[in-house]
Amino acid sequence: MPKQTFLNLPLERRNRILETAIDEFSQNSFASASISKIAAKADVAKGSMYQYFENKKDLYKYILEISAQKKQEYLIDCLHSLEHLYFIDVIKELYIKGLEFASDNPKLAGIANNFLKENDMKFKKEIMGISIEKSNQFFEILIEKAKEKGEINPKIDTRVGAYIITSLNTSVIDYLLSYMQYEELLQSKDELMDNVGKILFIIENGFKK
Amino acid sequence: MPKQTFLNLPLERRNRILETAIDEFSQNSFASASISKIAAKADVAKGSMYQYFENKKDLYKYILEISAQKKQEYLIDCLHSLEHLYFIDVIKELYIKGLEFASDNPKLAGIANNFLKENDMKFKKEIMGISIEKSNQFFEILIEKAKEKGEINPKIDTRVGAYIITSLNTSVIDYLLSYMQYEELLQSKDELMDNVGKILFIIENGFKK
Amino acid sequence: MPKQTFLNLPLERRNRILETAIDEFSQNSFASASISKIAAKADVAKGSMYQYFENKKDLYKYILEISAQKKQEYLIDCLHSLEHLYFIDVIKELYIKGLEFASDNPKLAGIANNFLKENDMKFKKEIMGISIEKSNQFFEILIEKAKEKGEINPKIDTRVGAYIITSLNTSVIDYLLSYMQYEELLQSKDELMDNVGKILFIIENGFKK
Amino acid sequence: MPKQTFLNLPLERRNRILETAIDEFSQNSFASASISKIAAKADVAKGSMYQYFENKKDLYKYILEISAQKKQEYLIDCLHSLEHLYFIDVIKELYIKGLEFASDNPKLAGIANNFLKENDMKFKKEIMGISIEKSNQFFEILIEKAKEKGEINPKIDTRVGAYIITSLNTSVIDYLLSYMQYEELLQSKDELMDNVGKILFIIENGFKK
DNA sequence: GATGAATGAGCCTTCATTCAT
DNA sequence: CATGAATGAAGGCTCATTCAT
Structure with missing residues (x-):
C-alpha cells in the first residue's frame, strides 16, 4: 500500500525505485535491508522514499504483494484446470509453474522465500494477515478431493500431506534460486525439470495407494 | 575458533557468555544479532568479547559448531546402529533424534536452522567450509546402500532422494521450533511424534518398491 | 497575516485548515508543531500551506491573533463596565470571563498559554510586537485608578500588583486547561468557580487597605 | 541516572558535557533540545553520548536532578529554621533563596522552569515520579500550621493558598530569568529584592487575619 | 490558484570494532 | 587479561521549504 504519491510517479522513476527495492529485499532479510541504500542506489532522496511509502x-509489504501477484499469474492457468487433472498432475503442474516463476523472476521469488524464512512470527502474521495458511488449506482441499476420487492412499493424513507438499515446494524453489545465484552450477532448464520430475516421482509414490 | 583467552576463562564466565550468545543468535539472523547486546547481557566488557573472539x-562460527556437536550427541547412537536397521527405520530414528535434540535445545536448534536460512551463499560457504554437503552425502550413501539391499525402489534418484529427506527434516524441526516459541499451540510430544510418524509413512511409501 | 490567497478560500476549506492548525499548536510548542502534519490532517497539499502563509x-502568528480576538470577545463586556465596578469586582469578572473563554475554547486558550511559555524572548517579541506589555499596562492603570478612588491599599506597588494579577490569571487558566486535558480529575464548573472565588479572596485581602 | 561510564569520566570531560547539555536544555524544550548538538558543541562523538546516557x-532527568539538588542547597538552611519563623518570613526566605539560586545558576533554574512548562502531562509524571506535588504539599502543611498558630486568616483555603504561593514563586523566577537573558534591562540585585519585598507585602496582606 | 513531488538537513539511536590502561 | 572509553558510519524517519506544472 504505497501512498498515492508513488502511484502518480512517472513510470521510469517508479520502476527504478521498485527494482532497486526488489534487489535489496531479495538479498537481505527485512531487518537488514536498508531504505537508505535503496534510496541511494535508485538515486532518489531518502526523504522521497517516505513520501512514497x-x-x-x-514498502516491504508492497514488494511482497507484487511478488505474490506475479506468481499468481503463473499459477492461474493450472488452477483453472484443477478439475480435469489427476492429483499428482496438479501438483506437478504447480511445482513446474512455481519454478518457472522463480526462474523468470528470481528476485521476486527470493523475496517471497526470504519472507517465509523470517523468524519473528508476530511480524509474519502482521504482514501476511490470514493468508499464511491459505496455501496449506489449498493443498488440504486438493488432497481431500483426491482421496474421495480414490486417486491417493486414504491413509495419508491430510494436514501432514499438505505440509509436505508445501515444504518441498519451498525447498525446491530455494534450491533453484541458490543455484541461479551461483552461476557456476546453474543447471539447464531441462536438468532442472528433470529433477522436479524425480521429486514428483517420489511424492507420487508417497501418496498413491 | 575462539582465542586461547576464551578457553582459559573460568567455566562460569565462559558459560555465561556462551549462553547469552546462544540466546542472541537464536533470536536473530547473523546480521541483526548484536555483540554489544551479548556483552551487556552477559555482563562482560565489550572489549573483552574481542579478546575472546x-x-x-x-563467535558465530563457534556457536554453530557447538550446536552441531550437541546434535551429533543425539544422533550418534543411531548412527552406530545403521547397519542393523532398515532404511526407513534409520530415517525415522534420525528424524526422531533430531526432534528430540530440537525439543531439548530449542535455541541451539534454532541457530542451526537460522543459519540454513541465510541468503548470502558466500557467507555460508565461508562459515561452513565443505561440510554443507556432508549431510546430503550421508543420506546419499544411505540411499545407495538401501538400493543395494533391495529395500527401496531402485528407480529413485539418489541425489534427489537425499535432498527430499534433508529438506523435510529441516522443515519438521522448524515447525517444532516455531510452535515451541508460540506456546499457545504447543502440541504434546505424543502428538508431535504422531505427526512425524505420518510424515514418515508418506516418505516410506515414496521410497519403497 | 495570511496571504490574500488564504482569505479568498472557500469558508469550509479555510476553517478546516484553521482548526487543524489550532489542534496542532495547542498540543505542541512552536518548534515541535509540524506544518506537514497540519497539511496532512487538513487534507491539503503541503505546497498549498505555503501559498496561504x-x-x-x-501561520502561528495568525492563529495566535485569532486566539486573542476570541478572548477579547469574552472580555469586552466587562471592559465596558469598568467604571461602575469596584476594583476587585473587575478583576473577578476578568478572571471568570477568562476562564469561561478557556473552558469554551480550550485549544485557543492553550495556544495562548503555550506562547507565554516560549523561552526565546527574541521570538516572542518578534511575534507579539509591543502588545506583550499591554496586558500589564492595563492592570497598572486599573490599580492606579483604584488607588485614587481609595479602594485599595496605596502602599501596593502598582507594577508589582499588575504583575501578580497577570501571573495568577495565567496560572489559573493553565490549571483549568491541564485538568480539562486530564478528564479524570475534571472539577465541575461550580467547583472551579469556587476555587476562583478563593483565589480572589486572597487577592482581595492582599490589595485592600 | 547516567551510566557508570559517565561517572568514570575525567572531570574535565564530564563537566564539558554537562555544561553543554545544561546550555542546550536551558534554551530548548525537551523536544527541541538535541543530543546531536550537545555532542557537537561538547566536542564528543555522538555515539559517546549513548555510552554515557x-x-x-x-540525560534530561539527570540534568533536572542536578538542578533540583543545587536548588536544595540554597533552600536547606531556611528549611531548617522553619519552626522559629513566622509564616510570612518563611515564605519570604524561600522566595529570596529561590531567586538567589536562579540568579547564581540561571541555566539550571531555567531548565527547571522549562520543565514546569512542558505540556505533556504523561511525560511530566514519568519524569517527576511523585515529587510533582511535593512542593504544593509542603506549602499546604506550612499554611495549616500557620493557621493553627493563628498567624494567618483561617478562612484562607489551604490548597488554594499553596497554589498561589507556588505559582507566584515560579512566575517570579521566570521573570528574573527572562530579564537576565536580556541584559539590557537587568535590574540590580537590590531592585530585585525590593520587588520581592513588594510581592510579599501583597501576599502577606492576602493571608493575614 | 492548487498541487504534489523533491529534497537535504537533521533527529535519535545502535553497532562493530579499536585501543590505551 | 580485563576493561571501558571512543568513535564514525549507518539506519529509520520527519520536517520546512521550494518549485514546476
Missing part, C-alpha cells in the same frame, strides 16, 4: 514495512 | 563471525 | 511562523 | 530522556 509509510515506512520500511509498508 | 576475533569478531562477530568468529 | 509565508511560513510556519506566519 | 541511556537516551535523551535519561
Whole structure:
C-alpha cells in the first residue's frame, strides 16, 4: 500500500525505485535491508522514499504483494484446470509453474522465500494477515478431493500431506534460486525439470495407494 | 575458533557468555544479532568479547559448531546402529533424534536452522567450509546402500532422494521450533511424534518398491 | 497575516485548515508543531500551506491573533463596565470571563498559554510586537485608578500588583486547561468557580487597605 | 541516572558535557533540545553520548536532578529554621533563596522552569515520579500550621493558598530569568529584592487575619 | 490558484570494532 | 587479561521549504 504519491510517479522513476527495492529485499532479510541504500542506489532522496511509502514495512509489504501477484499469474492457468487433472498432475503442474516463476523472476521469488524464512512470527502474521495458511488449506482441499476420487492412499493424513507438499515446494524453489545465484552450477532448464520430475516421482509414490 | 583467552576463562564466565550468545543468535539472523547486546547481557566488557573472539563471525562460527556437536550427541547412537536397521527405520530414528535434540535445545536448534536460512551463499560457504554437503552425502550413501539391499525402489534418484529427506527434516524441526516459541499451540510430544510418524509413512511409501 | 490567497478560500476549506492548525499548536510548542502534519490532517497539499502563509511562523502568528480576538470577545463586556465596578469586582469578572473563554475554547486558550511559555524572548517579541506589555499596562492603570478612588491599599506597588494579577490569571487558566486535558480529575464548573472565588479572596485581602 | 561510564569520566570531560547539555536544555524544550548538538558543541562523538546516557530522556532527568539538588542547597538552611519563623518570613526566605539560586545558576533554574512548562502531562509524571506535588504539599502543611498558630486568616483555603504561593514563586523566577537573558534591562540585585519585598507585602496582606 | 513531488538537513539511536590502561 | 572509553558510519524517519506544472 504505497501512498498515492508513488502511484502518480512517472513510470521510469517508479520502476527504478521498485527494482532497486526488489534487489535489496531479495538479498537481505527485512531487518537488514536498508531504505537508505535503496534510496541511494535508485538515486532518489531518502526523504522521497517516505513520501512514497509509510515506512520500511509498508514498502516491504508492497514488494511482497507484487511478488505474490506475479506468481499468481503463473499459477492461474493450472488452477483453472484443477478439475480435469489427476492429483499428482496438479501438483506437478504447480511445482513446474512455481519454478518457472522463480526462474523468470528470481528476485521476486527470493523475496517471497526470504519472507517465509523470517523468524519473528508476530511480524509474519502482521504482514501476511490470514493468508499464511491459505496455501496449506489449498493443498488440504486438493488432497481431500483426491482421496474421495480414490486417486491417493486414504491413509495419508491430510494436514501432514499438505505440509509436505508445501515444504518441498519451498525447498525446491530455494534450491533453484541458490543455484541461479551461483552461476557456476546453474543447471539447464531441462536438468532442472528433470529433477522436479524425480521429486514428483517420489511424492507420487508417497501418496498413491 | 575462539582465542586461547576464551578457553582459559573460568567455566562460569565462559558459560555465561556462551549462553547469552546462544540466546542472541537464536533470536536473530547473523546480521541483526548484536555483540554489544551479548556483552551487556552477559555482563562482560565489550572489549573483552574481542579478546575472546576475533569478531562477530568468529563467535558465530563457534556457536554453530557447538550446536552441531550437541546434535551429533543425539544422533550418534543411531548412527552406530545403521547397519542393523532398515532404511526407513534409520530415517525415522534420525528424524526422531533430531526432534528430540530440537525439543531439548530449542535455541541451539534454532541457530542451526537460522543459519540454513541465510541468503548470502558466500557467507555460508565461508562459515561452513565443505561440510554443507556432508549431510546430503550421508543420506546419499544411505540411499545407495538401501538400493543395494533391495529395500527401496531402485528407480529413485539418489541425489534427489537425499535432498527430499534433508529438506523435510529441516522443515519438521522448524515447525517444532516455531510452535515451541508460540506456546499457545504447543502440541504434546505424543502428538508431535504422531505427526512425524505420518510424515514418515508418506516418505516410506515414496521410497519403497 | 495570511496571504490574500488564504482569505479568498472557500469558508469550509479555510476553517478546516484553521482548526487543524489550532489542534496542532495547542498540543505542541512552536518548534515541535509540524506544518506537514497540519497539511496532512487538513487534507491539503503541503505546497498549498505555503501559498496561504509565508511560513510556519506566519501561520502561528495568525492563529495566535485569532486566539486573542476570541478572548477579547469574552472580555469586552466587562471592559465596558469598568467604571461602575469596584476594583476587585473587575478583576473577578476578568478572571471568570477568562476562564469561561478557556473552558469554551480550550485549544485557543492553550495556544495562548503555550506562547507565554516560549523561552526565546527574541521570538516572542518578534511575534507579539509591543502588545506583550499591554496586558500589564492595563492592570497598572486599573490599580492606579483604584488607588485614587481609595479602594485599595496605596502602599501596593502598582507594577508589582499588575504583575501578580497577570501571573495568577495565567496560572489559573493553565490549571483549568491541564485538568480539562486530564478528564479524570475534571472539577465541575461550580467547583472551579469556587476555587476562583478563593483565589480572589486572597487577592482581595492582599490589595485592600 | 547516567551510566557508570559517565561517572568514570575525567572531570574535565564530564563537566564539558554537562555544561553543554545544561546550555542546550536551558534554551530548548525537551523536544527541541538535541543530543546531536550537545555532542557537537561538547566536542564528543555522538555515539559517546549513548555510552554515557541511556537516551535523551535519561540525560534530561539527570540534568533536572542536578538542578533540583543545587536548588536544595540554597533552600536547606531556611528549611531548617522553619519552626522559629513566622509564616510570612518563611515564605519570604524561600522566595529570596529561590531567586538567589536562579540568579547564581540561571541555566539550571531555567531548565527547571522549562520543565514546569512542558505540556505533556504523561511525560511530566514519568519524569517527576511523585515529587510533582511535593512542593504544593509542603506549602499546604506550612499554611495549616500557620493557621493553627493563628498567624494567618483561617478562612484562607489551604490548597488554594499553596497554589498561589507556588505559582507566584515560579512566575517570579521566570521573570528574573527572562530579564537576565536580556541584559539590557537587568535590574540590580537590590531592585530585585525590593520587588520581592513588594510581592510579599501583597501576599502577606492576602493571608493575614 | 492548487498541487504534489523533491529534497537535504537533521533527529535519535545502535553497532562493530579499536585501543590505551 | 580485563576493561571501558571512543568513535564514525549507518539506519529509520520527519520536517520546512521550494518549485514546476
